Amino acid sequence: MRIVVVGGGFGGLACAKALGNSPHQVLVIDKKNFNLFQPLLYQVATGALSPADIAEPIRRVFKKYRNISTVMAEVERVDTATSHVVTSDGRQYPYDVLILATGSRYSYFGHDDWAQHATSLKTVEDARLIRTRLLTAFERAEKSTDPEEQRRLTTTVVIGGGPTGVEMAGAIAELGRWTLEGEFRNINPSSARVILVEGGQRLLGQFPEKLALYAQRELENLGVEIWLKRRVTEMDASGVRVDDERVPAGTIVWGAGVTATPAAQWLGLETDRTGRIPVEADLSVVGFPGIYALGDITAFTQDDKFLPGLAQVAKQQGRHLGEGLRSATEPGQKLAPFRYHDRGNTAVIGRHAAIFDFGRHRMKGRLAWLLWAIVHVYLLVNAEKRALVSLQWLWRYITKARGVRLIP
């Protein structure tokens, strides 16, 4: 069978790998030529790692599988009548089985114009832009003679108290406090403000309250101001309005709303508010035998709850689907139902603390941080990246340095 996988992220890659050296002809289409390890993007955004440390050419991943080929192209639509995927360069790719794994993107709750001021963290470009904005703000503050402007430029507002917001706020606070400290003559980077704004009652809504409170305390120890039950109502190039309070800021980071990429529209599907594709237990798209969806773009229900948008969900779904299709003989064949096994949820706060929620067991503190580091290194795509990232972390742990601080 001709199997086309759209998206070479966590889910698509796991699925195609499971089909490696199978009797099927597999084509992976991605608009980028690399697979990105998004959980460590915040370290690129704060100068700790470089993009190449957490990205791997998709072509290289599949080098050893003769039945898998790769195309770099952006899919624009799917012609279900003729079973073709159509890309933005006008090419068409036929399929017998189609797998959609295009992931999610950030949503600005109807304020799309905010995107120009508040950078989200999803791509390498996003991470680079945040890093540039952060470092440029400090450089401009050093040149300014106006204390108010210096204060504004060295204030960062992070919007959204989920794992991305928490990780970003912690890393930005450490950047000012430890890395840049002593390098400037007219400003004191360690007194830079980092404000984390969250509309809900507490941070990290998907974690148990005790762990979330611990994370909050650790962030406060790093000097992060946490504003709960408050909402950003306006935004421009020089700051934000939070409820009725104007907050001048040099850098704004967005980590609030997530929505699916528009793959559902390619199939003309009705979706929920987040744009996710409804799938059957075997991950086939409801009403489209032979078309499957996995990862962040799917609305998969297990035990009456939707599975969260996590890398481990996408990976497990990808592997399950690939293994199921390996022995399939015709498109649209019913496959074994998918069941997700939760291996624990984690978030990291700075370079000393993390939280782990394993369901019945929980963990926090330095030991959790060590486990977080081991797990993330292990999950990187190959041995080269693992060695590179481990070395850099060890060096940074000892020196507090962040080596990737070039402003392009």
Ligand SMILES: Cc1cc2nc3c(=O)[nH]c(=O)nc-3n(C[C@H](O)[C@H](O)[C@H](O)COP(=O)(O)OP(=O)(O)OC[C@H]3O[C@@H](n4cnc5c(N)ncnc54)[C@H](O)[C@@H]3O)c2cc1C
């Ligand atoms: C900053 C950040 C931190 C995170 N931290 C964690 C964490 O610690 N733990 C965890 O479990 N999860 C984490 N996640 C979530 C995790 O990254 C996602 O759940 C996971 O990436 C979903 O996998 P996916 O395969 O569905 O999509 P992705 O991995 O996003 O892959 C989608 C792929 O599709 C491609 N694509 C998109 N549109 C098109 C198109 N039209 N044509 C061709 N190609 C296309 C993209 O280029 C991309 O390669 C984090 C996410 C972010 C953004």
